[in-house]
Amino acid sequence: MSMIPIASTVVGAGGTATITFSNIPSTFTHLQLRYFCKDTAVNSNLYYMTATFNSDTGSNYSSHGLTADGATAGSAAQTSASSMRIGLTAGASLQSTSTFVTGIVDILDYTSTNKNKTVRSINGIDANGSGWVYFLSSLWFNSTPAAITTITIPAAVTNFAQYSRFDLYGITNSPATGA
């Protein structure tokens, strides 16, 4: 098995409202999205990070998750939603402008045209006295399963802040050349 970088987006000084990976090649077996981000909203609030596949904004997403805020462990779910939860993010004031949310999203068998897409995510931020971790599974269950060719991730409130970055990888079943 090999992991190959497909695309990368780094947010500049002006911020970015939406991250989009399009024309995702169908030559891999699985996908992994690794991100490091924060919203420019001037508060310390928490917001769900969401994603959609192939521009599908129908009621075709669900998720179940485990959350922890340093004091309490909990669980949350969504059903028949118009976008998929992939984690939590925070406003720019949480901890400091220099502390970001970290997350890893695994999308298995993304090219299948006869399986709905199950997504596994881990995500968290510690802000020295606040913060959370989030572990969840999500589902894209459109009526006709399709290969994922586009992933769209909007900022939760305003824009993704400078230094936010999103890196998409493809995972193959065969060894990398020379590996």
Place this chain on the structure above:
Amino acid sequence: MPVSLASAPATTHGAVVPIAYSTPTGNSFSFTNIPQTYQDLMVVLYPRDTYAATYTGISMGFNGEFGSGTNYSLTRLRGDGSAADSNRASSQSYIPDIGFMPGASATSGIFGANTFHVLNYANTSTNKTVLCRSASDRNGAGWTILSVGLWRSTAAITSMLFASTTAFASGTTAALYGIRTVGQ
């Protein structure tokens, strides 16, 4: 002549590149002189402690800052087979118990599975966050844990230290990987 994985592009030789490997047996071990040429770091640690308990924690620090200052903190989610809970540590001199491992009182041959992810480790404008997944089952006991730790420093990470309670037991393995992005 063998091709160096680190010198070949990620698109042909893969994004995950082994940097270092260790079989520690002392109280702590470090990965040092970490190259600054990757996007993320990943550590896969499979440890056991010689401490006389069924399990104990793994502590962590960066760039030689361990045991002084107050620049570390942690938030944790834990499940032990009967309950889930969460706790936190703030303003610490190292990241305490970010991962866990069986101690000497656990059935022999059982180790803990820990994976640490540090994204954007070389960026000098952002503080450093580490995500850790930790798990160990002991047939009637055990845990699964997701932790996030913070080092309030914008310095690029050049070394990592992992510490046990007493000593890492024989059989402990630790591997450091660099994860490359497009163009690396």
